[in-house]
Amino acid sequence: MAKQLSSTVVILGSGPGGSIVAKTLADAGIHVLVLEKGPDIKQSEKEPYSLDEMNRQYKQKGMTVALGSPVINYVEAQTLGGGSEINAGLYHRLPKHILSQWQTDYGYSVSSAQLDACYNWCEDFLSISPSKTSAKTALKLADAAKANNWTAQKVPRWYKNDIKQSMSELVYKQSNITVITNANATKLKKKNGKWHITASHNQTILHIEATSVFVSMGAIQTPHFLKRNGINHNIGNTLACHPMIKCAVEYENDLTDDQLIGDIQVKDVSPHYSFGCSISTQPFLWMALQHYIKKDATLLSRSKNMAMFYVTAPSETNGRVLSVPGVSNPLVWQNTSNKTAQHLVDGINTLAAACLKTGAKAVYPILKGATPLTHTNQTITCKKQQLQLSTIHLFSSCPAGDTQHKTAVNSDGNVWGHPGLYIADGSVVCTPPTVNPQGTIMAMCRHIALQYIKQFKLKD
Ligand SMILES: Cc1cc2nc3c(=O)[nH]c(=O)nc-3n(C[C@H](O)[C@H](O)[C@H](O)COP(=O)(O)OP(=O)(O)OC[C@H]3O[C@@H](n4cnc5c(N)ncnc54)[C@H](O)[C@@H]3O)c2cc1C
Numbered sequence: 001m002a003k004q005l006s007s008t009v010v011i012l013g014s015g016p017g018g019s020i021v022a023k024t025l026a027d028a029g030i031h032v033l034v035l036e037k038g039p040d041i042k043q044s045e046k047e048p049y050s051l052d053e054m055n056r057q058y059k060q061k062g063m064t065v066a067l068g069s070p071v072i073n074y075v076e077a078q079t080l081g082g083g084s085e086i087n088a089g090l091y092h093r094l095p096k097h098i099l100s101q102w103q104t105d106y107g108y109s110v111s112s113a114q115l116d117a118c119y120n121w122c123e124d125f126l127s128i129s130p131s132k133t134s135a136k137t138a139l140k141l142a143d144a145a146k147a148n149n150w151t152a153q154k155v156p157r158w159y160k161n162d163i164k165q166s167m168s169e170l171v172y173k174q175s176n177i178t179v180i181t182n183a184n185a186t187k188l189k190k191k192n193g194k195w196h197i198t199a200s201h202n203q204t205i206l207h208i209e210a211t212s213v214f215v216s217m218g219a220i221q222t223p224h225f226l227k228r229n230g231i232n233h234n235i236g237n238t239l240a241c242h243p244m245i246k247c248a249v250e251y252e253n254d255l256t257d258d259q260l261i262g263d264i265q266v267k268d269v270s271p272h273y274s275f276g277c278s279i280s281t282q283p284f285l286w287m288a289l290q291h292y293i294k295k296d297a298t299l300l301s302r303s304k305n306m307a308m309f310y311v312t313a314p315s316e317t318n319g320r321v322l323s324v325p326g327v328s329n330p331l332v333w334q335n336t337s338n339k340t341a342q343h344l345v346d347g348i349n350t351l352a353a354a355c356l357k358t359g360a361k362a363v364y365p366i367l368k369g370a371t372p373l374t375h376t377n378q379t380i381t382c383k384k385q386q387l388q389l390s391t392i393h394l395f396s397s398c399p400a401g402d403t404q405h406k407t408a409v410n411s412d413g414n415v416w417g418h419p420g421l422y423i424a425d426g427s428v429v430c431t432p433p434t435v436n437p438q439g440t441i442m443a444m445c446r447h448i449a450l451q452y453i454k455q456f457k458l459k460d
Contacts (some may be wrong), residue, residue: 002205007033010210012185015082017425017445018216019167023450026176033184038079049279049405066334073390081168088261089157091128092435100432106401109411126158126165135136136255136309137280138262145266153265183201188229212420219394219426223321224330234408239319240396240432243389244310245344248364250356273347278308311347314432341384395429413448424448
């Protein structure tokens with residue numbers, strides 16, 4: 001069965017990028033139609049950070065890898081609201097020196113003041129503030145930082161009265177936003193001055209006509225979709241991420257807590273890497289500790305005394321999103337340089353020593369073939385291939401800026417050579433932001449939407 005639809009603006013993907021555009025345009029009186037591939041699952045209908053959440057709201061249940069040396073396990077959300085539904089809610093603005101680099105290297109013409117105005121709006125909209133308490137696991141990381149004279153940074157979050165402010169709850173109640181979930185957009189072409197989108201929705205094929213289209217499918221799916229539809233200029237050739245190595249740290253006392261995510265980060269240890277808290281629920285610890293549990297089954301019960309921490313570093317912007325004809329999923333490639341790999345290993349050694357100095361009994365690095373560290377003078381050395389890297393922060397696959405030979409879209413998100421076609425998601429972030437990215441994605445997408453409104457009004 002086929003169905004014809006039309007809308008002035010169609011937004012493909014409802015993650016933080018697409019949702020901020022939808023909200024901004026709808027507030028300006030523009031009707032938008034949002035297509036989202038994933039289901040609509042309310043925050044109250046699930047257990048946060050559980051395996052059930054991974055099964056229902058992660059693309060391919062979280063089993064997605066970027067090939068390279070070593071492979072990197074990456075995860076993408078597939079649900080109404082995208083990553084905002086499953087993430088930790090930790091908020092940062094882009095460091096100013098990185099914005100300056102973007103302005104110089106990519107011709108990103110958005111000023112610091114313009115971006116700050118967008119950040120201010122997002123902070124207000126999402127009620128961003130520091131929480132009153134911290135998880136027990138986060139306090140352990142704070143102790144390790146204090147003992148080494150590092151700053152334990154308490155990171156603000158998008159929570160209001162202890163409830164996460166996700167996009168599905170905040171954005172899709174407005175009457176001039178129509179959203180269709182379980183709708184997979186596959187084709188895009190321009191005919192007679194209009195954009196035509198094809199999407200499958202349950203048993204129905206949707207044919208949609210639009211004046212403007214915002215592609216907001218995330219840093220992997222956006223380049224994959226555009227390439228499959230013949231749009232290639234600087235699309236998918238500069239993917240980057242924040243690769244992470246994790247370690248489980250065992251203490252004397254029980255760390256189980258209602259607070260599932262730690263909000264402490266340590267960023268002043270080295271210019272090359274930083275530390276933070278990972279999800280430390282029992283199933284996540286058991287998955288990470290598999291190879292240790294095979295040798296010592298008592299870890300299953302001792303894992304309630306454990307915190308999971310990570311070390312992260314910015315990757316090079318050398319990743320690729322490749323689309324193979326006839327294959328529905330993209331081929332993702334992300335190499336890790338020897339230098340970045342060494343920074344991550346140095347980071348794990350520094351973090352392990354700091355934890356062992358402040359009451360940890362043992363540190364279990366999540367690395368192939370590693371053994372637990374129990375003394376501050378023990379360190380790990382390993383080959384790059386032994387690293388078990390993962391990432392939840394992906395970006396830069398279609399960078400924004402007015403330096404056309406380096407970018408996929410101009411500073412207002414418009415795809416070069418394709419009037420009416422925009423990218424608004426993590427793809428447009430020029431290089432790794434070195435901090436949690438959603439704040440920057442939302443601010444950049446707010447700017448893209450505001451520029452669109454200006455032009456829309458001029459045409460009217
Ligand atoms: C576990 C986890 C924890 C995180 N914690 C934090 C944090 O604390 N702070 C932070 O700043 N960031 C965090 N992040 C990262 C953050 O969530 C992402 O950077 C952000 O969600 C990216 O937004 P986006 O709009 O680019 O894309 P996404 O959030 O990936 O949204 C893209 C949407 O497009 C949809 N889509 C894809 N293909 C199609 C198609 N063909 N048709 C229709 N729809 C499609 C997808 O289903 C998805 O819903 C975390 C991520 C994860 C996975």
